[in-house]
Amino acid sequence: MGENKYELSQRAYIKIVLHALKHQYSAVNGVLIGKVSGAGSGNEDGNSKLEILDAVPLFHEQLGLLPMLELALTQVDEYLAGDKEGLVIAGYYHANERVDDYELSPLARKIGDHIARFCPQAGVLLLDNRLLGSIGKGASKKPVVQLYTKDAVRGWRVSGDILLKEPAANSILTDYISEKREQQVVDFDDHLQDISKDWLNPDLFN
């Protein structure tokens, strides 16, 4: 029995980090979108590859409440069903409120569980807030997220390093940060405030 492999695309990664940077005073979260392939991709026995290809930023306020989470997941699911690319909800990302908090909180675990119902191999990405400050400065290629996977017995546990599909992701991110592109990120909270705002962020990378 092997380990599932997880790969994170630049598109998803940058959205996640920009979302967190836009709302530095609060926790943020969102769903991961991707596809599962490889042997045993219908179950949790390993040897699957989970590619996280995109992310939908969800909330920066009241993360602990259920109704809008359910609503958002329904709509994302519906969008993916109609999109014909064969993508599914593949995980959850979370950034804690405090800079030195690198625990996956009970709340984050709970939401992770909820989202894992869509995909047994779902991964949870927790932003490492301590590393956020250094993105703009160093030449580090390491992603500022930590992967958690779910073990049937022990729940969500730190998994190995997640692979960044495009190694230059951090330097692209640095460029975006220097032009304050995080201000353009739209999440589901923003959409509920003003429905003309699109949580798919179609123009974010133009």
Place this chain on the structure above:
Amino acid sequence: MVGVGDQVELDRLEKQLDAGRKDDIVKYIDLVRKLKVRRSEKVAVHGLALLNNPSSASKLGDEVWNVYEQVAIAAMDTNNLEAAKECIGALMRKFPDSNRVGRLEGMWMEANGYWQQAEKVYATLLEATPADPFLLKRKVAMAKAQGNYSGAVDSLNKYLETFMADHDAWRELAELYTSLLMYKQAAFCYEELILGQPTNALYHLGYAELLYTMGGLENLRAAKKYYAATIELSGGRNIRALYGVVLSGTAISQLLKQTRSRNEEESMEIVTLASSVLKREYKSKAPRKLPLLSPLLEKAVSAS
């Protein structure tokens, strides 16, 4: 909670500043202070420029001390602790025995993570003014900043025993409870808020969301009522509340079907109304998203 008119003015002034026009810095800083919004990066940068320019600073007259305080806090919020220290220094020279300036000293300690020193500063100040709400709230803030959420809850509960009309404090407590997954206790906070301000739509909304999160037939029924109240109190366009009515109505109907309670019926009239408002809003403002609502709205219709 900022009114629409104020928000428009705030955005306008911000755009001006971003474009490099400095004429209305004072207006902007004053508005931020009045509305108590968090715009620390802009306030710190532009406020410091204002204060460091002798002619513009002197034009402020006595207002300059308010600006020093505001900029000190903004600087701490953006990790510019050196600048904060300078502002606090200026205030200390002008008001050497001030409790208010002492608080800023305590906050500076907090910003550095010198928790014990901050506690000492506040303890000394509390000796002189034991019922100072600001100092008591710093205690809560420090606990929260150190990740001690249950400690923050305890301190905040104690604070509210004295200052039970502090709505912001009740909301903060609700948020703390929610992050601890203590929904019932968070709901209690909202009950207090609604008692205090029965026409505030956002309190009804917050309560409804908690009730829905707690689940079960009774709570869902109550959630639907409070979502409905929110719609009424907010002029009928609050999107969260409209969705909330649909979600809770659907959930109630499903529960009733599962338990096959034939005697209990739920009026779905409001669900139908909310659905049509949502459809109308999306058609006009977000037509590409309208198809994504269909399954939800159809489910609601079929449940009735």
